[in-house]
C-alpha cells in the first residue's frame with residue numbers, strides 16, 4: 353500500500369526508525385505525489401522507482417543515519433551523478449555529471465533519498481522560476497482561483513526564485529525537505545512566497561563543491577523545510593569543512609537543533625529602519641511590527657537600528673553579479689560538454705563558440721555576460737568593479753557595527769509584497785524584478801551572513817507573508833532558537 357507522507361522530517365525519521373514504514377516507502381510515496389502534481393512543474397527530473405533503493409550512503413554508518421528514508425529534492429544546479437543537471441538551461445540540457453556535490457553526498461550518507469531535481473531560473477538568475485527551459489513553476493498557494501481545467505491555467509502566483517521548484521515541492525508536500533542555492537535571495541525569496549522555511553547559511557559553512565557557480569563570492573547552498581527543527585537537522589547534516597572547496601571553513605560540529613520552546617529572553621533584536629523601503633506593502637510592515645512586539649513580550653530587547661548603506665546593495669550587486677557571471681559562463685563553449693551548435697557553415701572555432709552560446713543561453717544570461725565583460729574592460733574596471741567592491745565593504749561594515757554594539761540578530765521583511773501573479777510578474781524584465789525582489793535579501797549575501805525566511809501568516813488574499821532573521825557569521829543556532837519561538841507562537845498552517 354502507498355504510504356502517505358508525514359508532515360515533517362522529524363515524524364518521518366520516527367516512522368522509519370520504529371519500522372512503521374519501510375526504508376524506501378516514503379520516497380515511493382513522494383515520487384507518486386510528484387507525478388500527481390505534474391501541473392505545478394516543480395521538478396525537472398524524477399528518480400525512477402527502481403532507483404530509489406540504490407542510493408545507499410556510507411556503508412557502515414557510526415549510528416542510525418539521521419535522515420533514514422527521508423525523501424529530499426535537490427535544485428537542478430547541484431551535480432548528482434547519474435542524474436541530469438541542467439541549471440534550467442538549454443546549455444546543459446543533456447549534461448549528466450560524473451560526480452556528486454558534497455552537500456548531496458552528505459544527505460545520502462545520512463540516509464536521505466534524493467527523489468529528483470527541481471526547477472529553477474536559468475543558472476539561478478531570476479526571482480520567479482519563470483525563466484527555465486522547462487517552463488515556469490506554479491505556486492501552490494492561490495492556485496485554485498485560477499484553475500480552469502485539470503491541466504490548464506489562465507494565471508497563477510509565481511513561487512519566487514530562483515529555487516522556486518524546491519519551495520513548491522516542500523510547500524505542497526511532495527517531499528519533506530529540499531536543497532536550494534542563494535546568491536542574492538534565491539532560497540529566501542521563494543521560501544517566503546511559498547510559506548516554508550528557507551535558510552541561507554553563513555558563506556563558507558557549507559561546501560560549494562558540485563554546486564554549479566553563479567557568483568562564487570556569494571553563492572551558498574541552503575535548505576528549505578516545513579519546520580525549524582527540520583531546517584536545523586538538514587543544516588547540521590550538510591555543514592562543515594570540505595577539502596574540495598577552499599572557501600569552506602571549519603565550524604563547530606555541535607548540533608543546532610533548538611530547544612522545544614526556543615529562546616528569546618534578553619536577546620537583542622534590531623529592526624533596521626532602511627528595510628521599510630518604498631513599495632513595501634502595509635500588510636508586510638504591520639506583520640513585521642506584530643512579530644517584533646510578540647518577541648518583546650517574550651522578553652527580547654527590541655530596538656530600531658540603522659544600516660545606512662542598504663540602499664546601495666542592489667546597485668553594487670548589479671555590477672558584481674555580471675562580472676562573476678561573465679567569468680563563470682566562459683566555460684560553456686560547446687567543446688567539452690553542454691550544448692553544441694550544429695548550424696551549417698560555422699567555419700571557425702570562434703563562430704562555433706558564438707553560435708553555441710547564442711543558442712544555449714537565454715537572453716537574461718547573455719545580457720549579464722555582456723554587462724560583466726563591459727564592467728571588466730580595462731578602462732571600466734576601476735570605475736565599476738573596484739568601486740562595487742568598496743561599497744560591498746561598507747555594507748559589511750554596517751552589519752559589523754550593529755553586531756558590535758547594538759543587537760544580536762536583525763528581524764526584517766523578506767519580500768516587499770506577497771507573491772505576484774505570473775501576468776503581473778512578467779510585466780517587468782528580469783533586471784527590474786531583481787532590483788525590487790532582492791532588496792531585503794541581498795545585503796546578507798554581500799556580507800556572507802546567515803539568514804532565515806520564516807512563514808508567519810496569510811495575507812488578506814490568502815498568500816503567505818514571511819519575515820527574515822539575519823545574524824552574525826555562524827549564528828545559525830541562535831537564529832533557530834528565536835525562529836522556534838516564533839514558530840510556536842504564530843502556528844503557521846501549511847498548505848498541504
Ligand code: GLN
Pocket residue numbers: 476477478479513514533534535536537538539566673786790
Ligand atoms: N535575483 C537574483 C539574481 O537574479 C537571485 C540570485 C540567486 O540568489 N541565485 O541574480
